[in-house]
Amino acid sequence: AHLDRIAAVDGKVHAFLHVDADGAINAARKVDAKRAAGDELGPLAGVPVAVKDVLTTRGVPTTAGSKILEGWRPPYDSTVVERLRDAGTVILGKTNMDEFAMGSSTEYSAYGPTNNPWDLGRIPGGSGGGSAAAIAAYEAPLAIGTDTGGSIRQPGAVTGTVGSKPTYGGTSRYGLIAFSSSLDTPGPCARTVLDAALLHEVMAGHDWRDSTSIPQAVPPVVEAARLGMTGDLTGVKLGVVTEFNGEGAEPGVLAAFHDALAALTKLGAEVVEVSAPHFQYALPAYYLIAPSECSSNLARFDGVRFGLRVGDDGNRSLEEVMSLTREAGFGPEVKRRIMLGTYALSSGYYDAYYGQAQKVRTLITQDFNAAFEQVDVLVSPTTPFVAFPFGSRTSDPYQMYLADLFTIPTNLYGGPGISVPCGLSEGLPVGFQIMAPTMADDRMYRVAAALE
Numbered sequence: 001a002h003l004d005r006i007a008a009v010d011g012k013v014h015a016f017l018h019v020d021a022d023g024a025i026n027a028a029r030k031v032d033a034k035r036a037a038g039d040e041l042g043p044l045a046g047v048p049v050a051v052k053d054v055l056t057t058r059g060v061p062t063t064a065g066s067k068i069l070e071g072w073r074p075p076y077d078s079t080v081v082e083r084l085r086d087a088g089t090v091i092l093g094k095t096n097m098d099e100f101a102m103g104s105s106t107e108y109s110a111y112g113p114t115n116n117p118w119d120l121g122r123i124p125g126g127s128g129g130g131s132a133a134a135i136a137a138y139e140a141p142l143a144i145g146t147d148t149g150g151s152i153r154q155p156g157a158v159t160g161t162v163g164s165k166p167t168y169g170g171t172s173r174y175g176l177i178a179f180s181s182s183l184d185t186p187g188p189c190a191r192t193v194l195d196a197a198l199l200h201e202v203m204a205g206h207d208w209r210d211s212t213s214i215p216q217a218v219p220p221v222v223e224a225a226r227l228g229m230t231g232d233l234t235g236v237k238l239g240v241v242t243e244f245n246g247e248g249a250e251p252g253v254l255a256a257f258h259d260a261l262a263a264l265t266k267l268g269a270e271v272v273e274v275s276a277p278h279f280q281y282a283l284p285a286y287y288l289i290a291p292s293e294c295s296s297n298l299a300r301f302d303g304v305r306f307g308l309r310v311g312d313d314g315n316r317s318l319e320e321v322m323s324l325t326r327e328a329g330f331g332p333e334v335k336r337r338i339m340l341g342t343y344a345l346s347s348g349y350y351d352a353y354y355g356q357a358q359k360v361r362t363l364i365t366q367d368f369n370a371a372f373e374q375v376d377v378l379v380s381p382t383t384p385f386v387a388f389p390f391g392s393r394t395s396d397p398y399q400m401y402l403a404d405l406f407t408i409p410t411n412l413y414g415g416p417g418i419s420v421p422c423g424l425s426e427g428l429p430v431g432f433q434i435m436a437p438t439m440a441d442d443r444m445y446r447v448a449a450a451l452e
């Protein structure tokens with residue numbers, strides 16, 4: 001049914017870069033055979049999932065939205081994908097994204113943008129716009145995204161779906177094509193909070209192949225979602241971040257956010273105002289740290305090891321082939337980030353830029369720690385504005401970067417954050433963000449499920 005739905009609507013939505021119909025049918029048949037044999041099956045056995053094209057899938061094209069990886073078929077599965085297969089889920093295909101997960105609109109995909117199912121002339125968010133749009137358009141019931149600065153939560157917000165970024169290290173980065181290794185976090189996209197929690201539980205957990213993976217049990221997110229669904233939040237303290245509650249967000253977004261807060265208060269939650277004075281520096285710090293790490297990570301695309309190779313005619317030097325390949329293979333936003341990062345890391349500038357940004361990162365973590373002494377979770381709108389029309393923010397990079405104003409602090413801190421739909425502004429979906437302490441992912445699922 002989902003493959004039929006994709007065939008019917010993806011020409012308009014363009015959520016998928018690759019549909020693996022044969023692989024999906026085979027996986028579904030395997031589950032059928034197990035069921036017939038009386039084997040015990042997990043809660044997601046047989047459920048279709050779409051996977052962001054930044055996670056490797058064995059033998060199935062994986063491009064990270066870039067021309068430089070066109071035609072590459074990875075020889076191995078990422079841990080997340082391996083766990084999806086073990087759980088019996090059916091992988092439908094690979095979803096569109098901004099090149100190497102850099103962007104907030106999918107307009108930086110080398111394969112053309114994804115259209116928001118709510119209004120095909122508007123962006124579906126990014127970088128994981130394909131995963132969110134696939135869910136919103138009923139092409140898939142579940143999807144996987146990755147969140148470095150907001151790429152699961154912001155697409156969730158602007159497509160009226162649920163997007164959850166787990167604690168950094170709670171889900172494995174093995175086989176996730178690296179953008180910014182100290183921030184990249186795979187997570188679930190779904191239409192309901194419970195669905196997201198079920199997927200979270202299946203994909204998360206310690207992985208020895210990722211050195212930053214946390215060797216602790218997965219927080220009880222499914223149990224927490226079910227608890228939240230009872231609609232009782234007595235004793236739960238929500239901290240409204242002062243710095244995110246005024247300027248910067250569209251009035252319609254703030255109105256929907258405040259309506260949701262009122263609804264949560266009726267369920268018994270207590271709302272407290274909490275100041276996080278360093279959050280205002282999160283965006284500039286992120287745009288030094290993430291490009292710095294990206295400039296190092298993307299050095300591996302050298303025209304030799306993976307994908308595209310340009311100018312290798314036997315007369316050119318290795319250096320020439322490398323630079324011709326990178327010139328042709330990378331898009332403008334990726335080049336901008338590599339330039340920024342290379343500059344910020346260069347000797348003489350390192351302390352002033354990268355070093356300073358790392359200090360700001362510590363201050364932001366201290367803000368979170370202080371806040372969580374007063375409240376159970378922090379809340380804010382997910383994104384300052386609703387889905388914007390194509391082309392309206394591409395001429396000025398800073399305007400695009402602002403889409404993640406409210407999501408980036410969580411990434412710098414390393415905690416979990418979730419976006420859950422909380423109404424409409426001008427007929428377009430608004431997201432409500434809930435942020436929790438590291439490894440307390442269950443707390444945010446409880447509140448999110450209650451709000452839903």
Ligand code: GLN
Binds near residue numbers: 102126127149179290
């Ligand atoms: N939009 C942010 C960026 O462009 C975040 C991307 C992400 O989370 N992958 O870097």
